Amino acid sequence: xxxxxxxSFSIDNLRRRKSRTVLTVIGVVVGVCAIVVMISLGIxxxxxxxxxxxxxxxxxxxxxxxxxxxxxTPDLDDKMVGIFQKTPHVIASTPMYQPxxxxxxxxxxxxxxxxxxxxxxxxxxxxxxxxxxxxxxGNWDVDTYLGKGKIPVLIGEQAPFSxxxxxxxxxxxxxxxxxxxxxxxxxxxxxxxYDANGALLNPEDFFFDVMTSKLTYRMQIGYDAETDVTTxxxxxxxxxxxxxxxxxxxxxxxxxxxxxxxxxxxxSDYRKATGSASGSAGSGGIVMDSGGGRGNTTTVKxxxxxxxxxxxxxxxxxxxxxxxxxxxxxxxxxxxxxxMQGQVAQTQMMLxxxxxxxxxxxxxxIMNTMTMAITERTREIGVMKVLGCRLRDIRRMFLIExxxxxxxxxxxxxxxxxxxxxxxxxxxxxxxxxxIKGDVDLASFFxxxxxxxxxxxxxxxxxxxxxxxLALAFATGVGLVSGISPSNRAVxxxxxxxxxxx
Numbered sequence: 174x175x176x177x178x179x180x181s182f183s184i185d186n187l188r189r190r191k192s193r194t195v196l197t198v199i200g201v202v203v204g205v206c207a208i209v210v211m212i213s214l215g216i217x218x219x220x221x222x223x224x225x226x227x228x229x230x231x232x233x234x235x236x237x238x239x240x241x242x243x244x245x246t247p248d249l250d251d252k253m254v255g256i257f258q259k260t261p262h263v264i265a266s267t268p269m270y271q272p273x274x275x276x277x278x279x280x281x282x283x284x285x286x287x288x289x290x291x292x293x294x295x296x297x298x299x300x301x302x303x304x305x306x307x308x309x310x311g312n313w314d315v316d317t318y319l320g321k322g323k324i325p326v327l328i329g330e331q332a333p334f335s336x337x338x339x340x341x342x343x344x345x346x347x348x349x350x351x352x353x354x355x356x357x358x359x360x361x362x363x364x365x366x367y368d369a370n371g372a373l374l375n376p377e378d379f380f381f382d383v384m385t386s387k388l389t390y391r392m393q394i395g396y397d398a399e400t401d402v403t404t405x406x407x408x409x410x411x412x413x414x415x416x417x418x419x420x421x422x423x424x425x426x427x428x429x430x431x432x433x434x435x436x437x438x439x440x441s442d443y444r445k446a447t448g449s450a451s452g453s454a455g456s457g458g459i460v461m462d463s464g465g466g467r468g469n470t471t472t473v474k475x476x477x478x479x480x481x482x483x484x485x486x487x488x489x490x491x492x493x494x495x496x497x498x499x500x501x502x503x504x505x506x507x508x509x510x511x512x513m514q515g516q517v518a519q520t521q522m523m524l525x526x527x528x529x530x531x532x533x534x535x536x537x538x539i540m541n542t543m544t545m546a547i548t549e550r551t552r553e554i555g556v557m558k559v560l561g562c563r564l565r566d567i568r569r570m571f572l573i574e575x576x577x578x579x580x581x582x583x584x585x586x587x588x589x590x591x592x593x594x595x596x597x598x599x600x601x602x603x604x605x606x607x608x609i610k611g612d613v614d615l616a617s618f619f620x621x622x623x624x625x626x627x628x629x630x631x632x633x634x635x636x637x638x639x640x641x642x643l644a645l646a647f648a649t650g651v652g653l654v655s656g657i658s659p660s661n662r663a664v665x666x667x668x669x670x671x672x673x674x675x
Contacts, residue, residue, distance in 0.1 A: 183573040186546065194578065197535070197542045201582020201648055202589060204532025209590035209644045210597075211525050213634040218517050220635060231305055231422075233489060235481040236504040237496055239473045246500030249475035254297070257481050262492060265303035265482040269424060270295030270433050275443040277392040279410065279429070281336070282381040289336035291390055292329075294428040295436030301327070301416075304482050306425060310367035310384060311414030315432050323409045324390075324438075327430040330364050330417045333379050335427065350379050359420060367415070384412050390429075392439065394446040406446055408439070532648075535582065536655045543575050543659035554663055564664040571660035572653055579652020583645045590644070594634035 187194045237257070239249040247253055257266035271294055279291040298316035302308070315325045334352050341348045352361040366374040373382045388410040395404035410429065418425025443449065481496070483489045489505065496503050547554070557567060596603075 183570055193542055197538045197578055198582040200535035200538045201579055202586040204535045205583050205586025205644050205648050206589045207531055210593055213594055213636045215517050217632045217635040232486045232506050233483045237479045237501050239475055239477055241470045241502040242473045243500035244469055244471055246473050248473050249479055254479055262484050262488040263481055264484050265300040267297035267300035267480055268476040269478045270436050272436055272440055275392055277390050279388055279390055281386050281388045286339055287336040287380045288339050292428040294424055294430045295433040296430055298432045307417040309415040310371050314413055319411055323411050324431055324435050325413045326410045328383050328412045328415045329426045329428045330415055331426045333383050336380055536651050539575050539578055539652055539655035543656050547659055547663045568660045568664050571663050572656045575656025576649055576653045580649040583648025587641050587644055594636050597633040
């Protein structure tokens, strides 16, 4: 028999028993819909957590620290930074160099009226842009020479809020300009905005434009307690650009970023001016002693922190493994992501298992339906055999029928899943229209309680195209598998007995 004839016979047989076919299809619809919706809930939570973690920090960035290293681990120095840089899939590697051995402040505006904190951050100039920060205005060139006493810097987008009006009391509400946070503290609405020509679009939110005003860094090099006189050494900081590190990269968004070379120059000048041997101790600086250790761990020499930027999140695990094998401790948002996704996966498996039970029941219904069909069509099967119909064609006919039940059930189940997904995504609006207050905390349902406020734009259900295709193929496969036993029974029926069957 031709395939077209087999399909025609199969569809006609299903039509002749509409009620039984519909009831069987409904079982498949329920099973497919339950599984697709449960998977879609997990996909929605995972995407929301990815967006939240991306806001907290870059998922492709690995933080390597010199503390807690294994015995015999190499120093976390410039040589090791170069080794990290040459590792496949690593696009950038740089220390975050923060000296705490000296103190200074930024002054700017008309008559140096405004005084601000200066969180200095030294980075490898060629690594700043590849690290993934956003340039708001200007350029990345912090390695150019501008003249003696002039240092090119990048200004973090939140750094302008650190300036205080020195002519007003510290308790005055007008002494500072403040960031305007949203209710969840996930964004700031009055950050600096610049046009294509570098003009500040919201000057009313700041005392002055840090990008076009002269900035002076005043490094304290002495203090006379008797006269209460503080001695400073001044440097001109020349902003070449403004960058954003996001809401949770405080070091970048609130910092003054320059090349490591210039940070070390400031340290050297401080030591010369004060006769001090320090100037690089503390967070981010190079520490000259190897530190101590406990058990099998130690504190190696070198930078406190080195960041490694990976080209794709799927390669992060391999890079993390290689760094750990070198003996270093690491921190990354990828580790947090794995833990969250593992928790979501556990809940998904439990809910998916419950949904799979309904699909298993649907498979039993398909087997039962096909078995009854064979019993009712025994004489028809006998006639087909006597007329010379091949056994494999008879088997294929019943497999096509069971497969069609699975396919139709899968198709209707997918449509129902999409409609249910739309309903879930509009559920907060529907509840609001009905006067029911409160949000649907899907994150808590998946074991991520307390994080819903960090996912304000979270969808409750996401059904990607691949899930529809997979669900349709799975339902069809269930139908085919369910028809194997009945179809084998059909080909074993004796022709003569089948003809005599009433």
